[in-house]
Amino acid sequence: MKLGIALSAAALVALALLPFALSPYTHNLMTLSFLFVATALAWNWLGGYAGQISFGHAAMFGTGGFVAARILLAGALPPPLAWIAGGLVAGAYALIWGHPTLRLRGPYFSIATIGVGEATRLVFTYWDKFTGGSSGLSLPMVPGAKRTLYWEALAFLALIAVASWAIRRSRLGLALFAIRGDVEAAADVGISATFYQDLVLFLSGAATGIAGGIYASYFSFIEPNDMLGFDRSISFVLMAVIGGVGTILGPVLGAVVFVLLRQFLIGSYPQLYLGLYGALLIAVILFEPLGLMGLGHRLVRRAAR
Amino acid sequence: MRFVELLVAAVLLAGLYAMMAYGLGLIYGVLRIVNLAHGGMIMAGAYLGLALHDRLGMDPLLSLPLIAVVSWSFGWLLYRFVVRHLPRGATGGAQSLLLLFGVWLVMRNAVYLIFTGNDQAIRTAWSTHAWKLAGVSLPVNRVIVFGLAMLALGGLHFLLTRTYVGKAIRAVAQNPDSCTRAGIDVEKVYALTFGLGSALAGVAGLLGATIFSFNPSFGSVELLKSFVVVVMGGLGSVAGTASAALVLALVEVFAILVLPSYLTGAVGFVLLVLVLVLRPGGLFGQKVLG
Amino acid sequence: MxxxxxxxxxxxxxxxxxxxxxxxxxxxxxxxxxxxxxxxxxxxxxxxxxxxxxxxxxxxxxxxxxxxxxxxxxxxxIVRTHQIVRPFANLTVFENALAGATFGRDQTHARAKAQEALELVGLWNRRGDLPGSLTLAGRKKLELARALATTPxxxxxxxxxxxxxxxxxxxxxxxxxxxxxxxxxxxxxxxxxxxxxxxxxxxxxxxxxxxxxxxxxxxxxxxxxxxxxxxxxxx
CATH class of the missing domain: 3.40.50.300 (P-loop containing nucleotide triphosphate hydrolases)
Structure with a gap:
């Protein structure tokens, strides 16, 4: 445990010092990884801890991104506050559709989230007064902002990682794990599935929205199909599943692998990456449902023998 | 007159919706698995029809039986070699969901590599003709699609209610354990059902392709619509599926009158969420609330 | 009562x-x-x-x-147990009891209450195991302990x-x-x-x-x- 904290702190310091030695390309990749790792962790609060697989998290990523972008364009708030505002709106939006749909379990909830995600994308694409439609929104470029954003994204990731750990150990985490195990039995020990699922969806949605806001600032250009596309939603699911659903380190590893793989594939085989994700998903489910974490445990056990 | 025309359009569309939905509902009803690859099978049917039409000059009406057999075999193989090994039920649901989702992604990518991502259409001799009946125009291709869909559903109804195989499928849906004891090879029935559901999806995709243009993401909207229909119409009843399909088609077609055009695309999704939320107790005729 | x-x-x-x-x-x-x-x-x-x-x-x-x-x-x-036992299969024996103690009627001193309930039914020595490894009688006892931990x-x-x-x-x-x-x-x-x-x-x-x-x-x-x-x- 202490070793884990020490290692995490060391990694954090190393990552914080790294930009001084990075090429712009790697710098970009790292910042992107931080945001995706954070989002995968936040997705995992709902998908892994509570066992409610969402195929619609892009809706919150997009909501947070566009709200933050609009606030920044209006010059109303400094960036961190604009991101938080975007996150809060995204969390509230998640609650609006989540409160009724979270009563559904298993595949039914997942299917409802596909509907929510696609409906949100359509509305955002055609609501051009707010989102700029398919031509998107451009944010003013601030010289040197990318370096600051690297640290801000890293700080956000650290916060989400600590939150993941804290939720897992808290009352909320225990309630969510119990709900995943058996909703009715959870009610029989006094757990209100509605309250705790709503709460975690709000937190997960808000964190995803904040990530969307930072993403918008970093790329200084956003457009609905990139922010809210089905591929975006899938990517959050994939990162967590590849790494290991329900764990903390899993989504971290999964997101890193995802970003690297994506970068590699987009560079060399742009037309293959969706199918390879699919193949990866099939392989994980068939051979190691606990993902990289499960594989790691298995290897450690074998080495110990 | 416009009203009658919209009404006719809705009815004709409903036939296709019913067919797409029935394949999904059948697999869920018997195997308790939500086939997320359903959309991929719809898409595959469309592209297979395109290939047979453009390269071999086969009319979709001729390629239909061939596509039914190919889709059936694909579903059968998918079940035998992959789906069979997955856990089912409340906790295992996520796994089959994710796996079949992966299958869909692979299928989409394969089609993209072969046919590119451009919009395609199957144009036949009859695709632009229309009959006039009492002043209402009836597009020939839509009428044919409706007729074939009804024929397929009728045949399926006959299969399920009148034949030994159909009775075995229904018995397995009711209670697999007692079927095993009665000497029915449950695994065989599962594979067969997965094949049947896939065949329905493939043929529905082919029929859809004679009406709409399509690209590799064809099938995703259709999958969601199938869900709306299955959820509203309940499970296993051809009449229930047909009437739910009609409701969906009517809502979609008449939404054009009241909603700005860019929002009509979202109607299906909103309806899906509403139906899931408002009818959670009656979903698939089963209790799905936690 | x-x-x-x-x-x-x-x-x-x-x-x-x-x-x-x-x-x-x-x-x-x-x-x-x-x-x-x-x-x-x-x-x-x-x-x-x-x-x-x-x-x-x-x-x-x-x-x-x-x-x-x-x-x-x-x-x-008021707390019930089920005819067909329903432990949280993804939580350890201790966490099962802890869930009861944490969300039950009296939510103070949850860890102590969970321990007490497990000791009462004789499952304290199995606290780190998953419910799946218990016998049917063991799982019934666990269900009982989880119910007791809610201070009914x-x-x-x-x-x-x-x-x-x-x-x-x-x-x-x-x-x-x-x-x-x-x-x-x-x-x-x-x-x-x-x-x-x-x-x-x-x-x-x-x-x-x-x-x-x-x-x-x-x-x-x-x-x-x-x-x-x-x-x-x-x-």
């Missing part, structure tokens, strides 16, 4: 439970018996809040709790003895008695194993086809001609 007044559950025309009334005294064990399909589990589900009654009322120490959702009923002090005032036990071997059944019956003494609990108990009912219960209520057909001490009830015919009729 617990008063149930004319509780009914109808599914369409079918009456699963038909105007059943009962009263459970302080530290009393009241057995509920009856043939399969008599409505015993439905009665429990309605008292515990997992199913909404069609009509009737439930009072806990004079306070009306009918129609409250299950988790609120637990907070009031009334315990609804649905066939905690049926299905285990005779020596385990004896142990289970003694455990229930011990729990009542140690925790000063009132217990409502569905059971098929008649010897256990005879020795454990202070009074017995007999249900048949959704209606209460007899009530009294175990000895009175088993000699009641109505009860005998209900059982023979169903056999």
């Amino acid at each position: 617990l008063r149930v007044e004319k509780l009914s559950k109808r599914y369409g025309g079918l009456k699963a439970v038909d105007e059943v009334s009962l009263e459970l005294g302080r530290e009393e064990i009241l057995g509920v018996i009856g043939p399969n399909g008599a409505g015993k589990t439905t009665l429990f589900s309605m008292i515990a809040g997992s199913q909404k009654p069609s009509s009737g009322a439930v009072f806990l120490e004079g306070e009306s709790i009918g129609g409250l959702p299950a988790h609120r009923v637990v907070h009031k002090g 005032r009334v315990l609804l036990l649905d066939e905690v003895i049926a299905g285990v071997n005779p020596s385990e059944a004896l142990e289970m019956a003694q455990l229930i008695k011990k729990i009542r003494e140690a925790r000063k609990l009132s217990i409502l108990l569905i059971e098929h194993v008649m010897p256990a009912v005879m020795t454990l219960c202070d009074r017995v209520l007999v249900l048949d086809a959704g209606r209460a057909i007899a009530a009294g001490t175990p000895a009175q009830v088993v000699s009641d001609p109505l009860v005998i015919s209900a059982y023979l009729g169903s056999a």
Whole structure:
């Protein structure tokens, strides 16, 4: 445990010092990884801890991104506050559709989230007064902002990682794990599935929205199909599943692998990456449902023998 | 007159919706698995029809039986070699969901590599003709699609209610354990059902392709619509599926009158969420609330 | 302690439970018996809040709790166990009990309460294991411990003895008695194993086809001609 904290702190310091030695390309990749790792962790609060697989998290990523972008364009708030505002709106939006749909379990909830995600994308694409439609929104470029954003994204990731750990150990985490195990039995020990699922969806949605806001600032250009596309939603699911659903380190590893793989594939085989994700998903489910974490445990056990 | 025309359009569309939905509902009803690859099978049917039409000059009406057999075999193989090994039920649901989702992604990518991502259409001799009946125009291709869909559903109804195989499928849906004891090879029935559901999806995709243009993401909207229909119409009843399909088609077609055009695309999704939320107790005729 | 007044559950025309009334005294064990399909589990589900009654009322120490959702009923002090055990398979034995202690009626000192409940049923030495590794009797005890950890005032036990071997059944019956003494609990108990009912219960209520057909001490009830015919009729 202490070793884990020490290692995490060391990694954090190393990552914080790294930009001084990075090429712009790697710098970009790292910042992107931080945001995706954070989002995968936040997705995992709902998908892994509570066992409610969402195929619609892009809706919150997009909501947070566009709200933050609009606030920044209006010059109303400094960036961190604009991101938080975007996150809060995204969390509230998640609650609006989540409160009724979270009563559904298993595949039914997942299917409802596909509907929510696609409906949100359509509305955002055609609501051009707010989102700029398919031509998107451009944010003013601030010289040197990318370096600051690297640290801000890293700080956000650290916060989400600590939150993941804290939720897992808290009352909320225990309630969510119990709900995943058996909703009715959870009610029989006094757990209100509605309250705790709503709460975690709000937190997960808000964190995803904040990530969307930072993403918008970093790329200084956003457009609905990139922010809210089905591929975006899938990517959050994939990162967590590849790494290991329900764990903390899993989504971290999964997101890193995802970003690297994506970068590699987009560079060399742009037309293959969706199918390879699919193949990866099939392989994980068939051979190691606990993902990289499960594989790691298995290897450690074998080495110990 | 416009009203009658919209009404006719809705009815004709409903036939296709019913067919797409029935394949999904059948697999869920018997195997308790939500086939997320359903959309991929719809898409595959469309592209297979395109290939047979453009390269071999086969009319979709001729390629239909061939596509039914190919889709059936694909579903059968998918079940035998992959789906069979997955856990089912409340906790295992996520796994089959994710796996079949992966299958869909692979299928989409394969089609993209072969046919590119451009919009395609199957144009036949009859695709632009229309009959006039009492002043209402009836597009020939839509009428044919409706007729074939009804024929397929009728045949399926006959299969399920009148034949030994159909009775075995229904018995397995009711209670697999007692079927095993009665000497029915449950695994065989599962594979067969997965094949049947896939065949329905493939043929529905082919029929859809004679009406709409399509690209590799064809099938995703259709999958969601199938869900709306299955959820509203309940499970296993051809009449229930047909009437739910009609409701969906009517809502979609008449939404054009009241909603700005860019929002009509979202109607299906909103309806899906509403139906899931408002009818959670009656979903698939089963209790799905936690 | 617990008063149930004319509780009914109808599914369409079918009456699963038909105007059943009962009263459970302080530290009393009241057995509920009856043939399969008599409505015993439905009665429990309605008292515990997992199913909404069609009509009737439930009072806990004079306070009306009918129609409250299950988790609120637990907070009031009524907790149930299931005939088919439902431990949280993804949590350890200790975490299962901890869930009860954390979200139950009295939520203070949760860890100590979880430990105490596990010690009472004899599962403390298995605290790090997953429920799947326990025997059926062990899982039934875990379900009992999880219920106890919620600091209940009334315990609804649905066939905690049926299905285990005779020596385990004896142990289970003694455990229930011990729990009542140690925790000063009132217990409502569905059971098929008649010897256990005879020795454990202070009074017995007999249900048949959704209606209460007899009530009294175990000895009175088993000699009641109505009860005998209900059982023979169903056999």
